[in-house]
Amino acid sequence: MSNLLLTAAQMRALEQAAIDSGRVTGLELMERAGVGAVDAIFAEWPEMAAAPGRAVVLCGPGNNGGDGFVVARVLAGKGWDVEVFLYGDAERLPPDARVNYERWCELGKVLPLGDAPDAIERFPDLTIDAVFGSGLSRPLEASLFRTLSCFSQQFVVSLDAPSGCDLDSGRVLGEDGQAFHPALVIAFGHRKVGHACGDLERASKVVVVDLQLSREIAGRAGFFAEREIVHAVQVRALSPIFSKRNDGHKYDHGHALILTGGMGRTGAARLAARAALRIGAGLVTCAAPGAAMMECAAQLTAVMLRRYDNAEALAAMLEDDRINALCLGPGMGVSARVSALLDVALASGRQVVLDADALTVLAGRDDPFSLLHSKCVLTPHGGEFARLFPDIAARLKAPAMSGPAYSKVDATRDAAARAGCTVLFKGPDTVIADPNGKAAVNSAAYDRAAPWLATAGSGDVLAGIITGLLSRGVPPYHAASSAAWLHLEAAFAFGPGLIAEDLPEALPAVLRRLASDQAAFEAVTTSRPST
Ligand SMILES: NC(=O)C1=CN([C@@H]2O[C@H](COP(=O)(O)OP(=O)(O)OC[C@H]3O[C@@H](n4cnc5c(N)ncnc54)[C@H](OP(=O)(O)O)[C@@H]3O)[C@@H](O)[C@H]2O)[C@@H](O)CC1
Numbered sequence: 001m002s003n004l005l006l007t008a009a010q011m012r013a014l015e016q017a018a019i020d021s022g023r024v025t026g027l028e029l030m031e032r033a034g035v036g037a038v039d040a041i042f043a044e045w046p047e048m049a050a051a052p053g054r055a056v057v058l059c060g061p062g063n064n065g066g067d068g069f070v071v072a073r074v075l076a077g078k079g080w081d082v083e084v085f086l087y088g089d090a091e092r093l094p095p096d097a098r099v100n101y102e103r104w105c106e107l108g109k110v111l112p113l114g115d116a117p118d119a120i121e122r123f124p125d126l127t128i129d130a131v132f133g134s135g136l137s138r139p140l141e142a143s144l145f146r147t148l149s150c151f152s153q154q155f156v157v158s159l160d161a162p163s164g165c166d167l168d169s170g171r172v173l174g175e176d177g178q179a180f181h182p183a184l185v186i187a188f189g190h191r192k193v194g195h196a197c198g199d200l201e202r203a204s205k206v207v208v209v210d211l212q213l214s215r216e217i218a219g220r221a222g223f224f225a226e227r228e229i230v231h232a233v234q235v236r237a238l239s240p241i242f243s244k245r246n247d248g249h250k251y252d253h254g255h256a257l258i259l260t261g262g263m264g265r266t267g268a269a270r271l272a273a274r275a276a277l278r279i280g281a282g283l284v285t286c287a288a289p290g291a292a293m294m295e296c297a298a299q300l301t302a303v304m305l306r307r308y309d310n311a312e313a314l315a316a317m318l319e320d321d322r323i324n325a326l327c328l329g330p331g332m333g334v335s336a337r338v339s340a341l342l343d344v345a346l347a348s349g350r351q352v353v354l355d356a357d358a359l360t361v362l363a364g365r366d367d368p369f370s371l372l373h374s375k376c377v378l379t380p381h382g383g384e385f386a387r388l389f390p391d392i393a394a395r396l397k398a399p400a401m402s403g404p405a406y407s408k409v410d411a412t413r414d415a416a417a418r419a420g421c422t423v424l425f426k427g428p429d430t431v432i433a434d435p436n437g438k439a440a441v442n443s444a445a446y447d448r449a450a451p452w453l454a455t456a457g458s459g460d461v462l463a464g465i466i467t468g469l470l471s472r473g474v475p476p477y478h479a480a481s482s483a484a485w486l487h488l489e490a491a492f493a494f495g496p497g498l499i500a501e502d503l504p505e506a507l508p509a510v511l512r513r514l515a516s517d518q519a520a521f522e523a524v525t526t527s528r529p530s531t
């Protein structure tokens with residue numbers, strides 16, 4: 001499956017390109033969507049394929065409604081008892097939807113959507129939400145929302161989007177943004193940005209129906225400008241991150257320096273250091289103030305330890321140019337001393353990860369971004385993001401009243417452009433962006449949900465993984481996005497009950513699996529005859 005996440009406009013452009021090429025008509029695409037949706041439903045619930053039941057199909061005034069009429073016809077053809085309801089006026093349906101409306105009318109009735117709640121008394125086995133998809137332009141009318149909500153205890157399948165949810169942002173349009181939660185969302189052609197981030201109910205699942213448009217992308221290099229593309233993060237087995245040269249020396253894999261807080265506050269930095277080492281940094285040093293040296297010494301083995309008491313000591317340490325990546329923030333506290341350390345770290349021109357307290361210190365400055373440069377990575381959670389970028393956070397938090405709505409991807413892109421460096425905005429939907437608009441989402445939702453990652457210290461581990469990758473020479477945007485993926489995979493490798501200490505220890509299993517995927521890939525490519 002492609003790891004592109006499209007906007008609604010990009011999806012329309014792809015569909016239009018396919019139609020303009022003459023290879024397919026809009027009507028054929030709608031047929032593929034409807035037939036594919038029924039296949040996807042039966043794949044999800046095989047018992048439905050085995051025994052036809054009762055279905056309610058709720059259709060809207062656009063092409064999403066057209067898909068609904070196709071689904072109704074296909075289900076009826078398989079022996080289902082289908083009731084169809086329409087929101088709006090059949091006379092005003094767009095042409096392809098109108099054709100499918102008429103085809104359905106040869107098989108059954110179409111009643112106004114307001115009558116749909118009565119159908120619940122006939123106990124439908126399946127409800128299809130085909131009211132709005134990518135064309136949602138404004139909030140749902142309250143009565144429409146109430147009607148849809150009546151079905152929320154049933155098996156509801158939403159075509160393309162849960163109606164009311166904006167596919168560019170994953171946000172529910174409206175003042176209160178009340179969501180309606182289907183059991184399954186069937187995305188047509190590609191996952192959209194809104195399937196990976198925003199308010200989408202994490203318990204539902206998204207599956208993709210292939211509309212066979214990949215040739216439209218493959219055949220047109222540069223179909224979308226690079227800065228407009230959003231990817232779902234997917235670390236490939238073949239990434240150079242995961243191998244070390246046979247003849248390499250530890251210094252060939254970089255030296256990461258992690259600054260700790262004072263006595264009793266060194267745990268966060270030690271977690272980050274352990275993660276940096278596990279991800280393959282050749283050397284990792286924790287630098288601690290004098291009062292915290294004993295505490296660190298009692299805890300650290302493979303991670304080295306140096307003392308620093310002030311910004312001058314850090315500057316002296318950085319005369320060693322083998323130290324090529326720094327991490328500041330975890331457990332450091334918010335003080336003038338930390339601010340001075342920040343200045344030294346940023347002035348050194350080294351790769352720097354700024355997390356936690358370092359972000360808060362930065363946010364307190366009159367000009368937070370003046371010293372940042374392209375080798376920096378900022379890793380804010382929601383609170384830190386709002387302190388650093390208050391106007392952007394306010395825009396993201398304000399109710400979304402029209403589509404396409406401002407998304408977490410837009411917000412992270414704007415933040416990265418302002419900061420002039422890579423920004424990783426944490427959460428169940430972690431978004432990574434660079435100053436040129438490159439963006440990716442690492443979504444911990446649906447089959448990748450990992451709520452046990454919301455545990456104290458897991459963000460420190462993430463900062464450590466990024467620092468380790470930077471020290472190994474991975475560029476900032478790729479280090480941040482790969483780290484987000486690895487962090488989540490480590491959570492899966494450990495499973496429930498996870499605490500932050502487990503994450504670095506779970507990384508070897510993730511790397512082993514990637515290495516075996518790589519071996520499998522190489523076996524396939526070397527045995528494939530060249531053409
Ligand atoms: N293109 C293709 O070839 C293919 C497309 N496919 C399918 O088409 C879907 C996109 O279709 P679409 O563009 O017609 O948009 P859709 O979501 O049906 O709604 C638009 C209508 O709703 C109206 N409306 C909007 N918000 C409203 C509100 N709150 N309350 C009331 N009305 C509201 C809006 O009115 P307007 O904003 O213009 O006033 C307009 O009339 C896509 O998701 C996929 O399912 C697949 O079949 C594959 C092939």
Ligand SMILES: Nc1ncnc2c1ncn2[C@@H]1O[C@H](COP(=O)(O)OP(=O)(O)O)[C@@H](O)[C@H]1O
Pocket residue numbers: 356381426427428430444449450451452453454455456457458459460461462487
């Ligand atoms: N519900 C969730 N599902 C998946 N990941 C989550 C969830 N909540 C938080 N995370 C991830 O857990 C980490 C928490 O980091 P952070 O908020 O900085 O916590 P801490 O400072 O305690 O380490 C981030 O990587 C974030 O993306």
Ligand SMILES: [K+]
Pocket residue numbers: 064129130131132133158159160161162163
């Ligand atoms: K829908």
